Amino acid sequence: MACHTPAPMRTLLAIHAHPDDESSKGAATVAHYAAAGVHCVLVTATGGEAGDILNPALDRPEVKERLTELRREELHEAARIIGFAEVVELGYRDSGMPDTEANRHPDALANASSDEVLGRLVGLVRALRPQVVLGYDDHERYPHPDHLAVHRLSLELFDAAADGARYPEAGAPWAVSRLFAPVFTVRRIRTLHDAAIDRGLESPFERWIDSLDGATDDGKVLVAVDVADTLETGRDALRAHRTQIDPNGFWFRLPTEVVADVYPYEDFELLRTRTPLPAGAHDLFAGL
């Protein structure tokens, strides 16, 4: 019998800004990889303290009072549903939407030294050695300062973790193979919108569709991961964020069966890679 060394463990590190972002951006994909034995680790930068209660059924003073604690519980429940093996909370405070009082809080992510935050992320990458990291794109549609911070940090992390001259105290350099961002593509929005209209359902994208006039996904390298088997797991993770997600709202307007029928994918934009992505790949780890 031929001897062989076992394949190295596949590891995926997902970096998110607030509790619930891990469930609204690429959750079904992480669930898909976790089920396939990939070691999936979640980093959540802030506690979401500046968030409102977005589920009308829970908009009560006693819930508002415990919001920080509840969001933390929701985060851990959602991470368990998705299949994350570890949750790392960086512990910064939510910086709030642009031009709000939360921006000025001394513990806000926006006011933390980027050198310090990056150094902590570099230490994590060097300890975990992920092949794939998920960060954010430039978030034109949702310019929350914490989301923009994750965008900037994820790009810097890709270079810094591999560079032994940077943060030498944070461990031996590790070159992440690929950095992706979960994205709402034009093709996905159009396909789901049309499917809703065709079926006489209310489209969740009614407010977006006009602004997409003439828009395309051209110029982006995209990978569509087939998540037909884990779409419902992703929705269960969203539902775990009881204070943030209206079970009758945006995320649930299209029945899972319709999504599975017309667009059973989650799309990822390739932001950086050290290993060429095979043409037509449907796997973030393709060729690694």
Ligand SMILES: [Zn+2]
């Ligand atoms: Zn967020």
